[in-house]
Amino acid sequence: MRTELRIIAELVPERAQVLDLGCGGGELLAHLMREKAVTGYGLDNDAEKIAASIRAGVNVIEHDLNDGLERFPDGSFDMVLMTDTLQAVRAPARLLVEMLRIGLECIVTFPNFGHWRCRAQLATRGRMPVARHLPHTWFETPNIHLCTVADFEALCQSLGVAIADGFVVDHAYRRRALVNRFPNLLGQTAFYRLTRGLE
Amino acid sequence: MALPSDSVGLVTPETARFDSITLQSGARLGEFELVYETYGALNGARSNAVLICHALSGNHHAAGYHTERDKRPGWWDVCIGPGKPIDTNRFFVVSLNNLGGCDGSTGPRSTDAATGEPYGPTFPTVTVKDWVLAQTMLADELGINAFAAVVGGSLGGMQAMQWAIDFPERIRHALLIACASKLSAQNIAFNEIARQAILTDPDFRGGHYVKAGVNPNRGLMLARMLGHVTYLSDDSMGNKFGRELKSGDIGSGHGVEFQVESYLHHQGQVFARTFDANTYLLMTRALDYFDPARDYGDDLVRALSGARCRFLVVSFSTDWRFAPERSEEIVDALVAAGKDVVSARIEATQGHDSFLLNVPRYLNVLSTYLRGVAEECGQG
Numbered sequence: 001m002r003t004e005l006r007i008i009a010e011l012v013p014e015r016a017q018v019l020d021l022g023c024g025g026g027e028l029l030a031h032l033m034r035e036k037a038v039t040g041y042g043l044d045n046d047a048e049k050i051a052a053s054i055r056a057g058v059n060v061i062e063h064d065l066n067d068g069l070e071r072f073p074d075g076s077f078d079m080v081l082m083t084d085t086l087q088a089v090r091a092p093a094r095l096l097v098e099m100l101r102i103g104l105e106c107i108v109t110f111p112n113f114g115h116w117r118c119r120a121q122l123a124t125r126g127r128m129p130v131a132r133h134l135p136h137t138w139f140e141t142p143n144i145h146l147c148t149v150a151d152f153e154a155l156c157q158s159l160g161v162a163i164a165d166g167f168v169v170d171h172a173y174r175r176r177a178l179v180n181r182f183p184n185l186l187g188q189t190a191f192y193r194l195t196r197g198l199e
Numbered sequence: 200m201a202l203p204s205d206s207v208g209l210v211t212p213e214t215a216r217f218d219s220i221t222l223q224s225g226a227r228l229g230e231f232e233l234v235y236e237t238y239g240a241l242n243g244a245r246s247n248a249v250l251i252c253h254a255l256s257g258n259h260h261a262a263g264y265h266t267e268r269d270k271r272p273g274w275w276d277v278c279i280g281p282g283k284p285i286d287t288n289r290f291f292v293v294s295l296n297n298l299g300g301c302d303g304s305t306g307p308r309s310t311d312a313a314t315g316e317p318y319g320p321t322f323p324t325v326t327v328k329d330w331v332l333a334q335t336m337l338a339d340e341l342g343i344n345a346f347a348a349v350v351g352g353s354l355g356g357m358q359a360m361q362w363a364i365d366f367p368e369r370i371r372h373a374l375l376i377a378c379a380s381k382l383s384a385q386n387i388a389f390n391e392i393a394r395q396a397i398l399t400d401p402d403f404r405g406g407h408y409v410k411a412g413v414n415p416n417r418g419l420m421l422a423r424m425l426g427h428v429t430y431l432s433d434d435s436m437g438n439k440f441g442r443e444l445k446s447g448d449i450g451s452g453h454g455v456e457f458q459v460e461s462y463l464h465h466q467g468q469v470f471a472r473t474f475d476a477n478t479y480l481l482m483t484r485a486l487d488y489f490d491p492a493r494d495y496g497d498d499l500v501r502a503l504s505g506a507r508c509r510f511l512v513v514s515f516s517t518d519w520r521f522a523p524e525r526s527e528e529i530v531d532a533l534v535a536a537g538k539d540v541v542s543a544r545i546e547a548t549q550g551h552d553s554f555l556l557n558v559p560r561y562l563n564v565l566s567t568y569l570r571g572v573a574e575e576c577g578q579g
Contacts, residue, residue, distance in 0.1 A: 050564070061540070062543045072531070072534070
């Protein structure tokens with residue numbers, strides 16, 4: 001399993017009711033069902049990925065995240081997960097609020113656009129960055145709402161979302177201390193566990 | 200003519216006889232028969248049986264050919280056969296004509312032993328629940344304790360859902376295709392127009408048309424024409440017929456002018472020749488009445504909470520008779536009840552009829568899901 005998914009799996013409690021937004025081929029859910037006995041559902045809208053999820057034996061529901069999460073009632077899940085998808089949706093802020101409406105907690109990961117390589121490419125070459133964690137050219141990328149670690153935390157603050165846990169990893173998915181001292185500069189992928197803030 | 204290699208080939212319907220059944224209405228129907236077909240072989244553990252539930256005008260002949268001269272195979276041949284989604288190399292497939300039908304099972308055309316005359320309009324009201332009960336009696340007869348899957352589209356999907364609720368220990372997977380947990384008012388309205396077309400046909404004779412030696416052909420034809428329009432989409436009709444004139448030019452204006460008219464007339468005429476009017480009334484009523492949540496305080500989540508099977512729910516983008524939103528209601532209730540469910544919303548241009556047609560992604564989803572079911576019963 002991808003290291004990124006393994007890191008997320010560690011943050012999910014046993015027997016949780018889980019919803020995975022953009023579940024892809026169902027890798028994470030299948031792992032969580034096997035290792036943590038979760039009851040899980042995944043949402044995706046890609047035909048190939050849905051077929052792969054069916055093969056993986058997970059509960060995949062065809063749904064476009066851009067249609068919002070209105071169909072799910074308040075507090076219907078213990079945990080709502082979204083891996084490497086926030087930056088690809090049309091209304092990320094609204095989706096975050098929705099995730100915390102239907103879930104008690106959520107886990108969000110995204111590629112950090114503030115990483116020094118991105119900054120360097122933009123600064124020295126004046127071109128949109130293409131990096132290992134951001135492999136697409138600007139005209140082909142599904143990532144329409146890229147952000148930095150600092151941007152994301154500012155959004156959480158403005159939405160009143162509480163950050164229960166947040167860290168970054170380097171290109172080899174290592175959660176190193178040095179990298180986490182300067183997360184916005186050295187972190188390649190960011191992980192956040194979010195809860196509803198005090199209103 | 201050689202039959203296609205991915206066909207179940209020549210099939211022969213069989214008949215099972217039963218002593219009696221007590222229906223949901225409280226009425227008791229004495230001796231009755233169900234006609235059915237089977238494809239593939241039951242395995243030693245008797246664990247690989249799949250039940251096919253038919254929709255409004257369907258019957259037991261779901262796959263294969265009755266004679267080598269048949270022009271067309273059974274109604275769901277696109278899905279059932281060796282190597283097809285409901286793979287007869289892996290599954291033992293059972294397909295029956297429901298109680299009240301007009302293709303061999305006891306129904307309004309059958310003779311009522313009490314009077315020696317056809318039941319006609321006196322045939323008791325049957326519901327989806329009654330059909331499912333009758334299907335369990337057939338399963339008992341065939342030595343099938345539990346179905347690996349119960350599969351149906353439209354009204355057939357409703358039967359699969361009722362199975363999950365009424366006999367949770369006898370079904371491992373429910374496949375609900377182009378289905379709804381109850382009809383909308385608009386849907387009931389279409390059914391009522393179709394029924395009125397039949398009821399007001401002078402040849403209907405209060406339902407005693409067989410005794411009178413006539414048939415309400417005009418009513419049946421109108422009912423079918425209306426139904427057929429609602430099963431297609433605007434796009435699919437446009438693609439198939441456009442505005443093409445039959446004669447190529449403007450005519451008297453009263454005859455059959457457009458290709459689409461000619462098509463509907465033909466469909467209606469074939470239907471009037473082959474389908475029984477009382478059966479049509481009975482089946483559309485069963486469709487209208489279906490509402491499993493009703494017994495659970497109108498709470499579909501509670502209705503489904505006793506289910507133990509896994510669900511596959513499939514809908515089609517241009518289906519406006521059983522819209523994707525109706526399927527999503529089922530999916531959401533299943534999620535709220537904590538049941539295992541997979542759902543797919545298939546892009547297809549052919550409206551409600553898509554579930555009967557060769558829509559590649561649809562067949563692929565069915566195949567992928569059923570491959571998993573086959574593996575569970577050791578038929579991988």
